[in-house]
Amino acid sequence: MKETxxxxxxxxxxxxxxxxxxxxxxxxxxxxxxxGGAASYFAAAASFFAPVRLxxxxxxxxxxxxxxxxxxxxxxLAGLERVEGRxxxxxxxxxxxxxxxxxxxxxxxxxxxxxxxxxxxxxQSPFVFLANIDPVLQLDVxxxxxxxxxxxxxxxxxxxxxxxxxxxxxxxxxxMLLLNDSEARLLSGRDNLPAAAxxxxxxxxxxxxxxxxxxxxxxxxxxxxxxxxAFPIETVADPTGAGDSFAGGFMGWLAxxxxxxxSGIRTALIIGSALAxxxxxxxxxxxxxxxxxxxxxxxxxAFADLVHFEKIRx
Amino acid sequence: MKETxxxxxxxxxxxxxxxxxxxxxxxxxxxxxxxGGAASYFAAAASFFAPVRLxxxxxxxxxxxxxxxxxxxxxxLAGLERVEGRxxxxxxxxxxxxxxxxxxxxxxxxxxxxxxxxxxxxxQSPFVFLANIDPVLQLDVxxxxxxxxxxxxxxxxxxxxxxxxxxxxxxxxxxMLLLNDSEARLLSGRDNLPAAAxxxxxxxxxxxxxxxxxxxxxxxxxxxxxxxxAFPIETVADPTGAGDSFAGGFMGWLAxxxxxxxSGIRTALIIGSALAxxxxxxxxxxxxxxxxxxxxxxxxxAFADLVHFEKIRx
Numbered sequence: 001m002k003e004t005x006x007x008x009x010x011x012x013x014x015x016x017x018x019x020x021x022x023x024x025x026x027x028x029x030x031x032x033x034x035x036g037g038a039a040s041y042f043a044a045a046a047s048f049f050a051p052v053r054l055x056x057x058x059x060x061x062x063x064x065x066x067x068x069x070x071x072x073x074x075x076x077l078a079g080l081e082r083v084e085g086r087x088x089x090x091x092x093x094x095x096x097x098x099x100x101x102x103x104x105x106x107x108x109x110x111x112x113x114x115x116x117x118x119x120x121x122x123x124q125s126p127f128v129f130l131a132n133i134d135p136v137l138q139l140d141v142x143x144x145x146x147x148x149x150x151x152x153x154x155x156x157x158x159x160x161x162x163x164x165x166x167x168x169x170x171x172x173x174x175x176m177l178l179l180n181d182s183e184a185r186l187l188s189g190r191d192n193l194p195a196a197a198x199x200x201x202x203x204x205x206x207x208x209x210x211x212x213x214x215x216x217x218x219x220x221x222x223x224x225x226x227x228x229x230a231f232p233i234e235t236v237a238d239p240t241g242a243g244d245s246f247a248g249g250f251m252g253w254l255a256x257x258x259x260x261x262x263s264g265i266r267t268a269l270i271i272g273s274a275l276a277x278x279x280x281x282x283x284x285x286x287x288x289x290x291x292x293x294x295x296x297x298x299x300x301x302a303f304a305d306l307v308h309f310e311k312i313r314x
Numbered sequence: 315m316k317e318t319x320x321x322x323x324x325x326x327x328x329x330x331x332x333x334x335x336x337x338x339x340x341x342x343x344x345x346x347x348x349x350g351g352a353a354s355y356f357a358a359a360a361s362f363f364a365p366v367r368l369x370x371x372x373x374x375x376x377x378x379x380x381x382x383x384x385x386x387x388x389x390x391l392a393g394l395e396r397v398e399g400r401x402x403x404x405x406x407x408x409x410x411x412x413x414x415x416x417x418x419x420x421x422x423x424x425x426x427x428x429x430x431x432x433x434x435x436x437x438q439s440p441f442v443f444l445a446n447i448d449p450v451l452q453l454d455v456x457x458x459x460x461x462x463x464x465x466x467x468x469x470x471x472x473x474x475x476x477x478x479x480x481x482x483x484x485x486x487x488x489x490m491l492l493l494n495d496s497e498a499r500l501l502s503g504r505d506n507l508p509a510a511a512x513x514x515x516x517x518x519x520x521x522x523x524x525x526x527x528x529x530x531x532x533x534x535x536x537x538x539x540x541x542x543x544a545f546p547i548e549t550v551a552d553p554t555g556a557g558d559s560f561a562g563g564f565m566g567w568l569a570x571x572x573x574x575x576x577s578g579i580r581t582a583l584i585i586g587s588a589l590a591x592x593x594x595x596x597x598x599x600x601x602x603x604x605x606x607x608x609x610x611x612x613x614x615x616a617f618a619d620l621v622h623f624e625k626i627r628x
Binding site for chain 2: 008027096097098185191192193194195198212214215216218224225226227228229232233234236263266267269270293297300301304305306307308309310311312314
């Protein structure tokens with residue numbers, strides 16, 4: 001990439017979450033300590049559409065080249081603290097079909113003592129995404145954010161099991177929760193996904209998006225349900241970050257259009273699905289190095305064709 | 315149901331497959347020796363759209379009421395042999411989320427010596443479905459069928475592992491194979507579904523439909539790929555027969571319209587998905603007792619809404 005990316009829109013999108021060094025094993029390849037973390041993937045995907053403000057923490061070992069890559073995407077890193085110590089590390093291995101992954105190692109490192117700090121003016125960010133971190137930190141950011149227009153959050157089994165009270169406080173204050181199917185079942189105690197989504201919506205968020213990996217995502221809200229397919233790609237290299245790219249594409253588009261109606265959200269979810277599909281095509285954030293709006297447009301059109309059928313009458 | 319169902323179309327649809335007595339356990343309920351079998355579900359689903367000719371075998375213990383139910387759906391049972399002995403039996407138990415099932419018992423019984431016989435005129439059936447049975451029997455029916463317009467078949471891991479040569483002979487002669495994702499991986503030796511479908515299409519069938527349960531189905535063909543979602547229903551009672559109902563709705567609609575272009579097939583797959591969703595709402599074929607075209611039309615429209623998003627330009 002030669003120059004800093006200019007996003008389509010101008011409404012700021014704040015994200016708080018992890019910036020990590022990932023070690024990833026697939027059947028074919030192994031990569032050590034590459035750029036990862038939910039906030040990194042989210043920011044890279046959203047950067048096509050909105051000015052992204054990233055809040056996170058890295059250690060003194062975090063390569064400058066990674067910061068430069070994110071900055072080149074146009075991501076504002078004024079909220080990325082660099083503190084003494086080692087960067088958050090994650091290591092995992094995927095099954096042959098990529099539908100299962102085993103976490104081999106997690107080292108919180110500098111993330112352990114992390115407290116989000118908002119640079120001047122960032123408390124006025126109309127769109128906010130609370131990536132998968134301790135609900136205490138999500139609440140902290142929520143308290144600092146001044147009347148955001150739309151807030152979405154992610155979570156995981158760890159917080160559902162061990163920080164449920166704080167998570168419930170977060171849920172009371174967000175517009176949308178994104179989580180995967182097993183997390184939706186765990187949080188709600190319901191096996192059936194529509195029933196699980198109904199139970200979760202009763203906890204606060206008006207809308208729930210259940211992410212199902214290569215089975216796509218389901219968006220549940222007052223007025224019904226929307227199924228966003230995953231794009232069937234033959235060239236999956238590494239699905240790490242696909243869910244965060246999905247969220248990034250989604251929130252970026254929402255910030256760009258400002259349309260938070262169910263109809264606007266549907267389109268945004270397809271943009272998110274497109275970004276998730278690109279993310280899987282290479283390791284780390286590497287696909288984002290060459291990705292451009294033309295390719296995103298083409299995949300959006302391909303999504304329209306993927307689900308198209310004639311609305312016959314009979 | 316008061317009177318025999320009249321299908322929308324007049325092109326005959328031949329199905330060969332199992333008619334069974336199923337014992338099904340879910341988290342909430344248990345049903346013993348209810349009407350089941352791939353051909354039963356297929357025929358019930360297809361009966362709304364096409365005159366169905368069923369080839370199968372039952373034992374002397376098969377309740378007349380089951381035959382009467384199928385006959386009431388308008389299914390022609392001239393090809394359903396009744397022979398000395400016990401009917402094929404299957405017993406299984408579902409996991410709480412219905413995504414896994416354990417086979418508790420399989421008794422082939424009269425199915426063991428089964429050889430398909432076609433009543434007079436049935437060799438001229440323009441649409442043929444070979445449900446999941448021994449490929450030897452599928453080949454037998456294929457040899458008797460005179461220039462059918464469209465032939466689809468199903469299979470399972472047992473035949474892929476133990477009757478591969480005969481299965482490959484079947485695949486050379488069918489237009490479409492329907493199978494689930496694990497079977498597609500097993501048959502092709504490929505983990506990636508688009509790659510698996512490509513490999514299977516090289517074995518003969520121009521089109522492959524990969525069934526993924528509540529994740530929907532993918533249709534792969536020369537001109538691309540189509541994703542049919544599963545309908546998210548809160549009232550799943552028993553998913554037994556959903557895949558066969560999917561095939562039945564699909565083939566029935568295809569026979570009705572005669573449109574075997576990719577566009578016609580897409581619509582037919584949504585009709586199949588609608589029938590599969592209804593099938594899950596009750597045990598055995600019980601949902602078919604009250605199901606009517608009005609409800610099918612409504613669900614078809616609901617499918618259109620389920621995947622709808624604005625085709626914006628950017």
